[in-house]
Amino acid sequence: MAGESRPPAWAWSVKVNHVRVLVLNCGSSSVKWRLFDGEAALAGGLVERVTDHTTALRQILGEVTDVQAVGHRMVHGGLRFSAPALIDDEVVAAVTELIPLAPLHNPPNLAGVKVARELMPGIPQVAVFDTAFHRTIPPVNATYAIDAATAAEHGIVRYGFHGTSHAYVSRKTAALLGKDPAHVNVITLHLGNGASACAVKGGRSFATSMGLSPLEGLVMGTRSGDIDPAIVFHLHRVAGMPLDAIETMLNRQSGLRGLCGDNDMREVLKRREFGDASAALAFDVYTARIKQYVGAYYALLGRVDAITFTAGVGENAHEVRVAALSGLDRLGVSVERDGKGVISPPGAAVAVCVVPTDEEQEIATQTAALLA
Incomplete structure (x- = not known):
């Protein structure tokens, strides 16, 4: 089910081995990518001046092999997604509804998802949201002091961003200590x-x-x-x-x-x-x-x-x-x-x-x- 609750990122082991994951970060005119096998980065690159995501992803797939999963950077998951989500039509529809909250980012992210699903049928595609890490923020720290009915109607709440970075860095800090x-x-x-x-x-x-x-x-x-x-x-x-x-x-x-x-x-x-x-x-x-x-x-x-x-x-x-x-x-x-x-x-x-x-x-x- 879209947005299904799962353990927070800190609870997951970082020693997930032998899964070859292609990570895609699709912008409006660029596609940044890296290929991982477990924690090892095998390759990566940047395709710029993209006018057609299909052409860009075909170029990337010509440089990688044996991809077992694709992880997509998704900027805005709203209140629905508190963890990564296995992408299906329901997830795509939910993220599409969130475009007004991230009009510059969610559309190219979704374009990359659409093309990747077409070019790699049968390969699991996962959306990882910049906002998801912050869904644990308690209401006292996430609520704006404006008219409550207006805020609820229009989704006005502290979503937070850079969550993927904050999750990674906070976990690495704990390891350092x-x-x-x-x-x-x-x-x-x-x-x-x-x-x-x-x-x-x-x-x-x-x-x-x-x-x-x-x-x-x-x-x-x-x-x-x-x-x-x-x-x-x-x-x-x-x-x-x-x-x-x-x-x-x-x-x-x-x-x-x-x-x-x-x-x-x-x-x-x-x-x-x-x-x-x-x-x-x-x-x-x-x-x-x-x-x-x-x-x-x-x-x-x-x-x-x-x-x-x-x-x-x-x-x-x-x-x-x-x-x-x-x-x-x-x-x-x-x-x-x-x-x-x-x-x-x-x-x-x-x-x-x-x-x-x-x-x-x-x-x-x-x-x-x-x-x-």
Whole structure:
């Protein structure tokens, strides 16, 4: 049955061997793919400038053999999907109904599913949802304080995103500490061009910064993150901006780009080093927002075993990690060194970690676990 409840990702063994899984991440004009045998990545690639998903997938299938299952990245699973789902017509219909919640992502994801099912009949196809990990968030952390009837009618709730990354990284953090994920509380910080924070309590998502859409929360490369909602009304009524233009500004012309003109943290850091005031302010706003969420999630969790940075900025920008956690020594949080793994001082009350994310590996793991 579509959306059937299954054990959460943390409860699944990551040692699922001898299942050859092709992972597909289909965008509107590209298809990213990797082939796994158990935990081993055998091959991968990116097909760009896609105008026809059939042609792209035929090209990929010409490079892979003996595929036993296909795992599809699916951005939005709404409230229905709390775990990966074996794809059938009912699942496709359910995900199609969710397109209004993810109009830029679910359609190309579904296009890849359609073609893969046609080209590989008989091969199990599994949908792994970015939102699924966050379905364990309790109502107190998922509910917006707006008119309840309106929220229910239109599905307005905190869905959260980057769930596949947060699931993978939180589990790897527990392994790094030599502990069972079910006994570890972690604040995971996925900092890429898109960015989100997640409070992971005993292996399950407890709170996350992205909400109804990926716009809420942390400052990002081109997205504003948290703002006063009245800004939208003000720009519409006083500045005369159309709603579409405001939406475009908040999603594509804000964040680091809006503050200093660059959405690449590497460029922001270079400019800051040379005394550029707008880049320095952008950096400060970016890291201050992270610190606010770390503090809030520390309070929500009550006990924090680790704070883990991941994704492009999180894994590589040491200056960001230091600034985001500065002044938190009394909470047992400090950074000692650059690099990967545990970067806090030995014996620190809260381990600070850098764990490279691997969303494709997580999709392969969840796909193989579901089939097993």
